[in-house]
Amino acid sequence: MSSYVSNYQTGRISNDEIISLMDGYSKELGVRILIVSKDRKVLYDTSKTSMDTKISNWEIEESLKGKSVAKEYSSKERSIYIAIPILFENEVYGSIFISSSLEDVYKSIRDMKRRYFYLSLLCLSITGFISFLLAHVIATPIERLTKSINKMYQGDLEQRVELRGHDELTDMARAFNLMSTKLFQVDKQRKEFVGNVSHELRTPLSAIKLLSQSLLHEDIIEPNTYKEFLKDIVSEVDRLNKIIESLLSLVDIDKEKLEVEYQLTYINDLIEKLICTLKPLANEKNIYISFIHFEKIQIKIDPIKMQQALTNILSNAIKYTHKEGQIKVLLYEEEQEVVIKIKDNGIGIPKNSLPYIFERFYRVDKARSRQTGGTGLGLSISKQIIELHQGKIEVSSEEHKGTTFKIQLPCNI
Template sequence: MNNNKISKFVNPIRSLKLRVFVVIMLAIIIPALASSIFIVNVTTKNYLNNRIGSFKANNTMLKNNIINNNYLDQSNENIDIVDAQIEQLAKEYNCRIQVVNSRYVIIKDSNNSEKGKTCISENVIKSFKGETVQVDSKSHNYIEFAIPITSTVSDGEGETKTTVIGSLYINYSTADAVDYKDYIVRNVAIADVLVLIFALFASWLCAVMFTKPIKRIGISIEEIAKGNMEEEKDYREVMDISNEFRQLVNKLNTQEKSRQEFVSNVSHELKTPITSMKVLADSLLGQQGLPEELYQEFLHDISKEIDRENDIITDLLALVRMEKSESEINISSVNINEILEAVLKRLKPIAESKNIELIFESFRPVIADVDELKFASVATNLVENAIKYNNTDGTVTASLNSDHQYFYLKVTDTGIGISEENQDRVFERFFRVDKARSRETGGTGLGLAITKEIVMKHHGSIKIHSKEGEGTTFTVRIPLKYIA
């Protein structure tokens, strides 16, 4: 019960449609939010920098007017001009302006609250030392300037002396920058909401469009599984997957057919010797007083059938062992030339009985990593088949060559050959080109199947080239170095 509840919760989360939806949503929203934050910060910073630039320009202009109009000398008739400028700047920029004379007395305050008082501000005192002070208070939304007012006097010897005679203190409010930032944030937030709505719609649309072909793939696979192999027009990727699945089904059907044929062939091949032995035994039992020579003949035939049955079982067990992925293969560095010479020497009596000439062509010495016994079995099967299916007075040629990576064994005969339509089947289990002749020569129909398995275990390949009435050539290619 708990598992069902967990599955109901987990399955939607594992949905491909949901994942596509979330990924596209994040792909749209994250850059949009990052852009929004960037826009807010950059525009606000630029606005504040522009305001500070204006503040500094105003400061310079006011300081120059104070110096040019000798404003610190309150008896000067031009002080009204400077007073008017101070009042205008204070009103326009929402700032407070104070002018402090050399005795630290405030002679002008745009608020008129501290005029005539002594100024003990730290920043003003610093300005009397010739330092221009700027203080930014983001928490209180103001920028404070303390600017030295200087007087330059010539000493009559061509040198000038600069003296601080006062200080200009200005406190600008930056509340408008905060208001501007709020305005930008509101507009960007509206844009983000619109982007979010678009992202929801686009993500849903993309998720539906992305998963729709996958659903069609599922439907196509169901149809193929039902036996409908007709190809439908769709997206190229959908068609490719459907075609690959169709090929897989065909391959599985072929393998199943091959398996059924193999079971049928095994049953037939194992049953044939038993049937022959039963017929021979029944013949002996059904007749009385037969000559001893006839008994000997029948028993000899029964022994041959038993040997044949044993050969089939032995080859079947060998093939099954070879097809196991974990089957043992004992690799060692061996002399391939010596193996082939030993095989040809062992098979020479069989060839001589049919007056067949065995020829060994070695183009160079070959040392390779192989399983010596299994490779000897490959060479034996190929040469023995070449002898069995050859014509009397024919020739069997085994040639050995190599390059920097592989060695090549070619076994060529001048025998009956194999038709083109049967060449792809010669490595099938129990397949025989000429079944009557195969049984006469004692073949089990498994030799080439075992040969191919051994070659494949060595990461090699085996190919056939044949023409009816002219002979057959088997070419084996195996790497010189075995890599597990």
């Protein structure tokens, strides 16, 4: 090859060299190469089959006119004919004719197409499978959640969804569980509340009915007995009224949550007024109320609501303290908070009752409470009012020794 290149570069190239070059290419590319003279005689044929014969076709004719042409044929087998003119100083001396079968090319295109088709099919199946898996992974928890929501809608509030994984769907399931727990609690409280209200209202109503029936069935009644029965009826009606008033007050506080009428108030004055109002009640039992405060404290509160809250607590102290007892009311400021303590040396609250005393209708001793006219709503009203002021209320008590209620109200609301 190197000798050919050197000869070619010098312009000296022999016939043998051209022939070996043509044979080489023919073999390498799988094509047949012919050199045709101007009078259509085959001077050389790499397949050696048409040597020295005459040949003519459209491509050779065109190339002998000086044009390079190529044409594809698809009769028996697909092939391509190429003819290039041999030119020297713009004159055509002959033609180089190349014919090649295209079957291999088309076969490899077909193979490639088939391979591409199978590959696409494989990709499609893999994508489909992955999509199915993903859909299954996402859809199953959503389906479970939907089922639970539907069950909740039908009234079964005890619904929980299983938590698996750490993705957004698990967060959603967790939020759902929190919501359903809260709903379940609220529903339970609502049922208990309705049950308690019905029970509380039924008790005085039954008493009124019993007393009235007794009066009706007696033909001759002593005027004194008559009066006594009527007095009992009036007291039961009063009790009914008190329950209804307390219930309405609770509903009002719920409703007015956003309508607290804050006023800058001297809390000392408010407490003094309150003690003054309740003094006759305390005097009946010879209970001594002392108010300990060192400075005037002004604070933003809704005075009417706060008075109602403190009245409940102070009247409890009077109610649940023996005769000759003592009640201390303390007022002071501590760490940006106003503290009010109402301390009695009364009957105290048993340890196991302490967690429930702020619950609606809860009374330590129901029978005793009824005697004193208690409905068990007072403390829940007080707590609600104090929380409305962003404050908090705590209780500490020891049976037979006394009870202390501590109220903390923020100085700056």
